[in-house]
Amino acid sequence: MSKQSYSTHHGMVDLLPGEIEQWQALEAIIRETARRYHFQEIRTPVMEQTELIARGVGQLTDIVSKEMFAFDRGEDRYVLRPEGTAPVARAFVQHHLAQRGGCQRLFYIGPFFRAERPQKGRQRQFHQFGAELIGASGAIADVEIIAFMLAVYRQVGISNITLKLNSVGDPASRNAFRKALHDYFLPLKDDLSEISRKRLDTNPMRILDSKEEEDQPLKAGAPKIIDYLTPESKAHFDAVITLLEKMHIPFERDPFLVRGLDYYTETAFELVSPDLGSQDALGGGGRYDLLIEEVGGQPTPAVGFACGIERLMIACEALGITLADPAGPDLYFVTRGEEAAQWALENMPALRGKGIVCTMDYSGRSLKAQMKDANRQGARFAVIVGEQELADNRFTLRNMAESDEVTVSPDELADRILP
């Protein structure tokens, strides 16, 4: 009786015709770029075991501690995946992909879920594309991953982007650095922001991430991870830098860049854009040499990235980049009467079989209304099917753009329409 109205959940949106074309075009670019870089697609379920995400991403991260859509069902604990790397690592281990030999080059496109407060460039269901190069420890792998990521943006036509680069070191580096940070910030504890004070003991590296006003002057004098890298980590970072320069890939060193997920080691990078507003990261990634082991596999080095598709779309819009427009049908059947409509229905499949995109009117409206609809839908041709035409087996084919008409037999239709 009463009309209940429904809408999407907060932070989740519908993609409608007119907008979806841009997404499809972008996905095509991603797939084609992946093909050229020889990354193969992997699709994992949108739900994972909660424990996998908690362990893989890290209990203390914001993602795990407060942003997961999770529920229990009997003995099982489900979570809508908040990111893509831990699930891919899980799949790598579960299916013994290491046994396939060499290193695995995987990419993915899909939805992810975080229960955050939505704002520009941040949705609760959002979409990422990303890639993982698993089983390669050298700096070349890091640079390959970065090159792949940047190639997508180059193909799309987004050029005003900045690659920020840092190293978070290996465990030994991080322990030394963490201790140095703790020693540095401890005497300043009372001057730190509340959030940073909490992190002093749990994860002092995250203080460097802080955008709190009062933390900025304190951050300036803080120790830099670069000075605490072990010789091995330092060598790896230097090698990445050398290779990036060799590849003419511009980047900026950012000593404060600390990625928010626990599994990162060594190289960390982020791609930022001035066109996004407050959430300025298009994507980011880095090396995660400990994750595979953390989720139950053999120690396996790996490096990857993830990029936000919604944010890429925002950048496209800001830059006026249109990747695709809605495509109209090749042929629109304008019909008079039931017999004509059935004739159209019977004749469309053969044309479609030849690759011609056909549609028709289903409402039996006036010829004028049908022509208007054909125009609105962007049809290249309209064919008029009435009693006279059916009797003569000759039909009027109208070129909508040229506004000229020819009379054709049904057999001639396809040749007239195909380019």
Place this chain on the structure above:
RNA sequence: GAGCCCAUAGCUCAGUUGGUUAGAGCGCCAGGUUGUGGCCCUGGAGGCCGUGGGUUCAAAUCCCAUUGGGCUCCCCA
């Protein structure tokens, strides 16, 4: 979790110091053209003015609450 802003037709928005039947543009439907789109003209449909309460003779307009949305902090894609 905190702050700021917004809510009138499908969309974008007007709506004077509270004052009759709430408007425009675009879109939609139809007619002008008994079988022809775009341009033009005419007409029509479509609103419990987000919801609930209050003030008032009178509320889209003022007050309170509530819901929804947007942006921002935190953090991330």
